[in-house]
Amino acid sequence: MINPKEFLEELFHSAISATLPENCLPTWLPSKPKGRLIIIGAGKAAANMAKIIEKKWGGPLEGIVIVPYGYSESCKWVKVIEASHPMPDVTAVEATTKLINAVSFLKKSDTVICLISGGGSSLMCLPVDGVSLEEKQKITSSLLKCGAAIHEINCVRKKLSAIKGGKLANICKPASVITLIISDIPGNDISMVASGPTVTDASTGNEALEILDRYRIKISQEVRTIIKSSKPINIDKSDVRVLATSDDALIAASNLALKNNIVPYSLGDLSGDARLLGEEHADLAIQIKRRNGPVLPPCVIISGGETTVKVRGNGCGGRNGEYALSLALKLNGQTNIRALACDTDGIDGSGNNAGCFISPSTLLRAESLGISAKDMLNQNDSFNFFNTIDDLIITGPTKTNVNDFRAILISN
Numbered sequence: 213m214i215n216p217k218e219f220l221e222e223l224f225h226s227a228i229s230a231t232l233p234e235n236c237l238p239t240w241l242p243s244k245p246k247g248r249l250i251i252i253g254a255g256k257a258a259a260n261m262a263k264i265i266e267k268k269w270g271g272p273l274e275g276i277v278i279v280p281y282g283y284s285e286s287c288k289w290v291k292v293i294e295a296s297h298p299m300p301d302v303t304a305v306e307a308t309t310k311l312i313n314a315v316s317f318l319k320k321s322d323t324v325i326c327l328i329s330g331g332g333s334s335l336m337c338l339p340v341d342g343v344s345l346e347e348k349q350k351i352t353s354s355l356l357k358c359g360a361a362i363h364e365i366n367c368v369r370k371k372l373s374a375i376k377g378g379k380l381a382n383i384c385k386p387a388s389v390i391t392l393i394i395s396d397i398p399g400n401d402i403s404m405v406a407s408g409p410t411v412t413d414a415s416t417g418n419e420a421l422e423i424l425d426r427y428r429i430k431i432s433q434e435v436r437t438i439i440k441s442s443k444p445i446n447i448d449k450s451d452v453r454v455l456a457t458s459d460d461a462l463i464a465a466s467n468l469a470l471k472n473n474i475v476p477y478s479l480g481d482l483s484g485d486a487r488l489l490g491e492e493h494a495d496l497a498i499q500i501k502r503r504n505g506p507v508l509p510p511c512v513i514i515s516g517g518e519t520t521v522k523v524r525g526n527g528c529g530g531r532n533g534e535y536a537l538s539l540a541l542k543l544n545g546q547t548n549i550r551a552l553a554c555d556t557d558g559i560d561g562s563g564n565n566a567g568c569f570i571s572p573s574t575l576l577r578a579e580s581l582g583i584s585a586k587d588m589l590n591q592n593d594s595f596n597f598f599n600t601i602d603d604l605i606i607t608g609p610t611k612t613n614v615n616d617f618r619a620i621l622i623s624n
Contacts, residue, residue, distance in 0.1 A: 214472060216621050217569055220552040221605065223512070223619050224566075226468045227461035228556055228607075231394060231614045233260045236456040240392060244269045245323040250387075251275035251290045252311050253327025254336035255406055256557045257394045259285035259292045260611040261327040266290065276311045277327060278304065278335040283609050298356060299349055300337035308338045308375060315380075318387035326380070326389060330396030330557060330613030332406025333366055338374045342438050348372050351429060358427045359522035361483060362397060366407040371420040371439045377403070377413030378445035384410075391452045396557075396615045398481040398517040400457050411450050417442040458516035458614045461556060465619065469512050474621070477507045481517035486531045487589070489519055490538030493620060497549050500622050509548070513620040521561075527593025530561020532616055533568050537594045539620075540570040541585050547572050551620040554605050557613035563595035565604040567617075577601045 229235060241264075251262050251273055258277040263285045266273060273289040280297035295304035315324055339348045351372065355365045370377030381389055389410050397404045403411050417440045424431060424439075431439075458481050466476035477500075482489060497513060499505040519531045532553040543549055554560065554567030578585055578601055588597040598604050 216550045216623065219472065220550065220569065220619050220621055223465040223468055224552060224554050224605070224617055226464045227617045228610050228612060230460045230464035231456035231556065231612045233257050233264050233394065233612065236394070236460070237261055237264050237392065238268060240453045240455050241265065241268055242390065245388070247321040247323060249273050249323055249325065250315055250318070251325045251327065252277065252315060254278040254332035255327070255329030255394070256280060256283055256331040256609070256613040257329035257611055258327045259283060259287065261329070261392065262287050262290040262292070265325065274314070276307065276314050278307045278311065280331055280335065283611060295335050297331045297334045299352060300334045300345065302345065304335055304337040305345055308336050311336070312338065312375065312383055315384045315387070318384060320386040322387035324384045324387050324389045326391045326410050328391060328406045328409070329394040330405070330615065333369050333376070336375055336406060336409060339372055340374045340438060343372050343435055347432070347435060351431060354429045355427065357523040358429070359485065359520045360423065360427055361520055362518055363401065363404050364423045366404045367415050368420045368423055369407045370413055370415060371417055371442045373407065376407035376409050377415070378408060378411055378447050380409035381411070381447045381450070382445070389451065391450070393452065393454045394612060394614065395454055395457045396518070396613045398458070398483050398615070400454060402452055402454065410447065411452060412447045413445045416444060456612070456614060461614050461617060462514055462516050465514050465617070475507050475511040477511055477513050479513065479515040482515050482519070483517050484519060486519035486521050486534040487538040490535040491542045494539050494542030497543065497620050497622055498546060501546065501548060509622045509624050511622055515618045516614065516616055518615045521592065523592055525591030525593060527588065527591040528562050528596055529592055529594035530555065530563060532560045533563070533594025533598060534589070534592065535618065536568045536570050537585060537589045537597055540574045541589065545572050545575055548623040549620065551618070552605065553616070553618045556610060556615060556617050558607045558610040564606065565595065566607045567605045568594065568598040569603045569605055574601065574603065
């Protein structure tokens with residue numbers, strides 16, 4: 213007889229393990245190129261990736277990677293700089309300037325290894341001429357709060373940046389560039405991971421303006437003109453290797469479920485509003501419990517991808533907490549159904565938790581403490597809800613990121 217919470221946590225940790233740089237990078241790492249080697253990159257896995265390359269290749273190496281605060285690793289040759297995420301700060305701009313200097317004026321015989329992972333869009337930050345950091349922060353904040361999808365956010369980011377959307381690859385010319393990616397983007401569009409600094413960008417300025425107008429985000433006429441004038445960028449030669457994706461995480465979790473005689477039902481990468489997805493998954497779980505679904509209990513519904521949250525209140529939390537609280541409300545204490553929703557990077561939104569756990573007693577325990585789950589959800593305060601009933605999942609930074617991991621266990 214398995215312990216449901218422990219089992220769900222084991223699934224989550226198996227998903228993380230499958231996508232850690234030490235487990236996925238060595239297979240994709242090429243033979244050490246001759247000539248000068250420069251390691252650059254940004255994202256939650258960048259320092260860990262750089263450390264593994266140092267271990268595999270040895271020196272001489274040089275370069276700079278930028279990571280969120282708390283994600284640093286001790287590297288021998290590559291400099292690691294911490295900066296703010298998800299909102300870029302002055303430190304990110306300064307670090308990005310140093311990174312650009314490291315790859316400027318290179319020779320054809322030089323090789324740049326670019327390490328890209330989730331979080332790189334805010335960490336690798338250098339606003340295009342005519343756009344201030346403050347303007348970029350304001351636009352980014354508005355996009356994050358209005359429920360825009362990640363591909364929409366990154367489309368706009370590219371047009372405001374001097375480095376995203378293939379521009380970094382052009383700076384590195386005539387050196388060879390090899391890009392190693394751990395993808396946090398649903399569908400694994402490489403032009404969207406960290407806003408695609410080294411790959412072709414087919415998006416237009418008009419597309420970015422349509423996104424801003426759709427969400428009614430106000431920008432100055434100067435910024436509007438800059439965005440409108442931006443053009444797609446084509447990178448002729450692009451050596452890109454995707455090391456790990458959400459699919460790898462879901463496969464690892466599914467295999468572990470099978471070993472425990474639990475049938476996995478994988479929904480793949482999902483997007484959309486976190487609350488609505490929670491309600492949909494509650495309906496699916498109830499159907500399966502009643503033996504009217506696509507699989508029979510005991511089983512586990514597994515999914516990845518990235519949901520969105522429309523911020524309505526002033527609470528603390530993230531999209532996985534929002535999903536889990538919505539799921540719990542719709543399940544309304546259904547027996548034999550338990551779930552976990554976490555971010556594979558170890559931090560869900562504005563809290564310090566990876567995510568949270570729900571059980572048939574979730575709402576009752578909250579009510580006994582005088583807490584209304586519905587009110588907390590309306591305030592986007594999932595962190596404090598689950599913290600109060602002691603159902604947060606806390607891992608700390610995992611040093612990888614393939615986005616959300618959700619698992620719903622339906623027992624007999």
